[in-house]
Amino acid sequence: MKKEFEIGQIIFQPMNGVRGILLAREKTPHNSYYDKAVIYCFFAPHNSGLCGRTLTLSVGDLKVFP
Numbered sequence: 001m002k003k004e005f006e007i008g009q010i011i012f013q014p015m016n017g018v019r020g021i022l023l024a025r026e027k028t029p030h031n032s033y034y035d036k037a038v039i040y041c042f043f044a045p046h047n048s049g050l051c052g053r054t055l056t057l058s059v060g061d062l063k064v065f066p
Contacts, residue, residue: 010065011039013057018050019043019065026056035059 005011005022012019020039028034036056044050 005037005059005062005064011037011062012065013061014063015061016047017043017045018055018057020055023054025059033060037062 005025007022007024009022010019011022018039018041020041020043022037022039024038026036026038035058037059038054038056041050041053041055
């Protein structure tokens with residue numbers, strides 16, 4: 001199942017708890033498994049140094065924040 005996120009949506013990575021706002025989505029031309037999402041991180045419970053930075057994360061690891 002392909003995940004579709006909208007720009008500006010709040011998303012999070014359940015594995016490490018990182019939350020952020022989706023800024024862009026980088027699509028690969030041949031295989032959507034390797035798609036990436038660029039987010040602005042505003043909450044990182046285990047690494048506060050990530051807050052205020054832009055991160056590039058795998059789309060497969062992300063979910064929409066409830």
